[in-house]
Amino acid sequence: MTDPPDLNDHSALIRFQSYATLTADELKAMMPLVAATKELAKGSLIQEEGERTAAIYLLLQGWTASSMILPDGKRQILKVHLAGDLIGLPSLAVTDAPDTVVALTPVVVARIDLYLLGELFETQPRFAALLFLISQEERLMLMDRLALVGRRDTAGRLAGMLLQLHARMLRQNPDIGDTLTCPLTQADLADMIGVTTIHINRTLMDFRERQILTWVRGKATILDKAALRNIAGLPERVVGRNARWLPQAR
Amino acid sequence: MTDPPDLNDHSALIRFQSYATLTADELKAMMPLVAATKELAKGSLIQEEGERTAAIYLLLQGWTASSMILPDGKRQILKVHLAGDLIGLPSLAVTDAPDTVVALTPVVVARIDLYLLGELFETQPRFAALLFLISQEERLMLMDRLALVGRRDTAGRLAGMLLQLHARMLRQNPDIGDTLTCPLTQADLADMIGVTTIHINRTLMDFRERQILTWVRGKATILDKAALRNIAGLPERVVGRNARWLPQAR
């Protein structure tokens, strides 16, 4: 189902490449990051709310989702991870894991030893700075979603969230065009933007009727991107400023 | 109104101290961070949505707020900054500033040169790692707020947000007890959790009636913290794990 990852394939480091081109030496220094890979079945728990372990992972293949479960059983999905995304970073700041991470598909992850991380901070300042920028990007994605969930109706939230997801997938694979294939159910979409499944369904129906977007079992096709953008009410973010202040490559 | 900041007062670096005790040498190396201070009047714009400049600041005194304005004029406050917080970091990841930052009180900020930041990444790996951890903490605060806004009613959102704010203020000054004095209006509270001012007012009235919390013109008194926690539905976060993996102090 999942082939062992090709360690010479640097797509695992795609997030880092958004801000600078990594040198051969840097790539070599970062290779230990993907040394300890592991395959997990769909539905596997990678991290669980409240547990004390704070391992971090790099997702190499497949999809995972990070969520919080509230006392009344309601769930908020905080992020879905795509290949190249890091898993478990926010847990490093606190004693107990704040979120639960599950595999939405069969996945391949690389477990990252924290001492390796510390060593890279020491020996690879540019890696450290890029990791810092990636963290700011994550923060920005949350800011956008907070603005959507706090201040827009269901249509706006859904439009904005799907655009955000599409932009991320497009960066991974520029060939997907206006299509968006993902392992998410309508219930997952609902939990991402804080509404009910029923309302998601009605909003998707409405989008189809208005020729804006179609959704068929995890396959979305964007028919009118401008309309979606307009409904969302948030500008497109252009990631990857040319950061001249970054430390020099070693 | 605002005295020139005491550069020997390291409370500006309180956020860094949550994860490790900085050595004298490190403190000395970080001093240039607070070299270029500036006083600004209440209401001043520190950053504006869409502008290209990406300066970052360290807030030394006063309060600022970061927010997004949506096309229909609605506002979402993403974060209020307290002394010791960094301003403008998420903007580093994108070409145009995503948020607007205004001074809620007269403030003193230190402008941080990005090349200085790059240099610190290079020479102070432990600083880099601590900055990374602070970023994860910021991310976590957004995750919590997203869960609140996405999945809780007004009472829950308000309770959770005030507890979060109180915990932050308590870290700055352990003497505040169960009081919380801040320059926020009820309209600000509303914009922080995505509801209307009117509804905030009614919820505060309700809290008072139920002997949970009182709010008088920016002065909140927590009467029943357990009840608030229960209404919020999110656990307390214990920041500042003893991170043994951090690089050694230089």
Added chain:
DNA sequence: CGACTTCTTGAGGAGACTCAAGGGTGGTGG
């Protein structure tokens, strides 16, 4: 082929919004 998950549709109810207006409070200027 059967059981489970996911999607779809209907009807009624509630939390939060909009619109509207009055009362406080603090700051400013005459």
Added chain:
DNA sequence: CCACCACCCTTGAGTCTCCTCAAGAAGTCG
């Protein structure tokens, strides 16, 4: 020092988006 003004808070009434409850259809997997 007092009066006025701007901002903030408070309260009421009607409306609407979205939720809850309910049930059936369609698709998927073992």
